[in-house]
Amino acid sequence: MKIxxxxxxxxxxxxxxxxxxxxxxxxxxxxxxKPIGTINPDTIVxxxxxxxxxxxxxxxGAAINISTLKSSTIYRSTVIREFNSLTPENVMKMKNISxxxxxxxxxxxxxxxxxxxxxxxxxxxxxxxxxNSTPAWITNFTGTTDDWKAILHEYILxxxxxxxxxxxxxxxxxxxxxDDGTFRDCVWLQHIGIGYIDLCYxxxxxxxxxVLLFYNDYGTxxxxxxxxxxxxxxxxxxxxxxxxxxxxxxxHININRPNSTIQTAITTAAQTGLKIHISEFxxxxxxxxxxxxxxxxxxxxxQKDKYKITTKAFFDLPASQRYGFTxxxxxxxxxxxxxxxVPDWPLPFDNDFNKKDAYYGILEGLK
Ligand code: XIL
Numbered sequence: 001m002k003i004x005x006x007x008x009x010x011x012x013x014x015x016x017x018x019x020x021x022x023x024x025x026x027x028x029x030x031x032x033x034k035p036i037g038t039i040n041p042d043t044i045v046x047x048x049x050x051x052x053x054x055x056x057x058x059x060x061g062a063a064i065n066i067s068t069l070k071s072s073t074i075y076r077s078t079v080i081r082e083f084n085s086l087t088p089e090n091v092m093k094m095k096n097i098s099x100x101x102x103x104x105x106x107x108x109x110x111x112x113x114x115x116x117x118x119x120x121x122x123x124x125x126x127x128x129x130x131x132n133s134t135p136a137w138i139t140n141f142t143g144t145t146d147d148w149k150a151i152l153h154e155y156i157l158x159x160x161x162x163x164x165x166x167x168x169x170x171x172x173x174x175x176x177x178x179d180d181g182t183f184r185d186c187v188w189l190q191h192i193g194i195g196y197i198d199l200c201y202x203x204x205x206x207x208x209x210x211v212l213l214f215y216n217d218y219g220t221x222x223x224x225x226x227x228x229x230x231x232x233x234x235x236x237x238x239x240x241x242x243x244x245x246x247x248x249x250x251x252h253i254n255i256n257r258p259n260s261t262i263q264t265a266i267t268t269a270a271q272t273g274l275k276i277h278i279s280e281f282x283x284x285x286x287x288x289x290x291x292x293x294x295x296x297x298x299x300x301x302x303q304k305d306k307y308k309i310t311t312k313a314f315f316d317l318p319a320s321q322r323y324g325f326t327x328x329x330x331x332x333x334x335x336x337x338x339x340x341x342v343p344d345w346p347l348p349f350d351n352d353f354n355k356k357d358a359y360y361g362i363l364e365g366l367k
Contacts, residue, residue, distance in 0.1 A: 043082060044362050044363060045059070045082055045083055056366070057322065058323070058324055059085040059122060059324035060083055060085065060362075061085030061086050061087055061325070061327070062079060062082075062087070062328075062329065063086075063087045063327065063328045063329055064087065064088055064089055065090075065329070065330075066090070066108045069111070078331075078353050080119045080121070083121060084120075085122040085123075085124055085326060086112070086116055086123055087279070087280075087326050088112050088126055089328070092127070093126070093130060093133040094128070094129070094155065095133040096109075096133075097159060099135070100135075101137065101151065101154070109163075113163060113166050122168050122324075123163075124171070124277070124279075125160075125163065125169065125171065126174070127173075128156055128159065128173070129173050131184055131186035131187075132175070134186070134187055138151065149192055149199060152199060156200065156207060160203075160204050160208050161207045165210075169211060169214055169277075170204055170211055171214050171279070172200050172201055172215065174216045177217055179226050180226070181225035181229030197242075201237065204243075205243040212245040214247065215233065215247055216248030216277075216279055216280075217249070218251070218280070219250075220265040221249075221251065221261045221265040222261060230247065231268065231269070234247065234272045246276065247272065247274050248278075248279035251265075251278050251280060252281075252284065252328065253282075253284070253310070255285055255299065257306065259305075270318075273321075275320075275321055275322075276323060278310065278314055278325045282328045283303045284344060285303055285345045286343060289342045294343075295343075301357065303345070304361035307359075307361030308361035308362070308365040310365070311325065311365025312366075314365075315365060327348060329347050330349055331351055332345045335347055
């Protein structure tokens with residue numbers, strides 16, 4: 001009887017240890033990945049505490065104001081925590097860099113690059129050629145077509161060459177189209193002819209064959225003519241093997257922009273097969289420029305909806321075409337839309353760097 005009881009015990013123990021063994025061997029078959037630091041579920045760019053590991057479906061970025069970057073600790077820490085791409089708001093524009101033929105001001109652009117490198121953040125260069133950023137010495141320049149080509153060549157080679165390997169992509173040409181789809185007048189068009197567009201891309205490619213080259217513009221969410229002209233321009237460049245990799249849709253919209261037009265702008269540009277960058281996103285609340293307007297929950301909700309649907313429309317693109325989503329600034333009062341007399345609230349952070357409803361709209365758009 002005693003022996004029988006003992007053997008029952010033994011069988012039970014044997015069964016239990018086999019079960020344990022089975023569990024153990026299963027554990028070795030499918031190892032559980034070790035977490036790398038803590039990932040914050042409540043941020044749009046999910047960085048971990050050690051390696052800045054990003055698990056967002058695409059990069060998020062912001063246009064960076066150089067003087068705030070230099071002076072504000074909370075601005076810097078917000079940028080480091082929240083973004084994995086950045087665009088210089090002004091310091092890489094021709095008017096800021098080009099002081100004269102062969103004379104350049106690099107300090108601010110270098111500072112921004114150093115900040116990005118130290119914090120493992122991608123830099124999107126903005127912008128090599130923009131009609132609205134032409135230094136006086138170029139406007140006043142006189143010379144033959146070849147002389148004009150030479151100054152364009154020198155400038156692009158100097159800038160793209162300096163940041164070769166440090167900048168991942170450039171807005172080569174900014175706003176070269178009018179809203180009616182015709183080519184915008186500028187000194188380059190006047191002195192070189194329409195071929196200046198090809199040259200901008202060819203020179204940039206010559207300076208850094210690995211950098212991604214973008215065309216950047218606004219307004220395709222409200223102008224059908226511009227939407228068509230943009231795709232025609234890209235097709236034309238591609239047909240002549242001019243190197244172009246992406247389209248930047250600035251997306252300066254306002255709280256009343258119909259959702260369908262935002263979606264159409266994104267899907268139409270994507271038909272080119274190029275990478276798409278939502279490059280200067282902001283949602284103007286006070287687009288009627290009322291000095292007395294105050295921000296309230298109704299406006300915040302309308303704005304949140306635009307953040308959400310634009311994020312979602314972008315997220316719906318094939319992964320290979322989602323280059324990134326960049327806000328034109330970080331916090332409201334610093335936006336180019338906010339002035340001393342006319343307030344505005346276009347960005348995801350308020351002036352105390354708190355996340356606004358708009359920010360949570362982005363998170364909802366990513367679900
Ligand atoms: C704006 C900047 O935000 C301002 O600070 C500056 O005074 C003018 O340029 N489209 C562009 C951006 O491509 O470069 C512009 O940035 C906004 C419109």
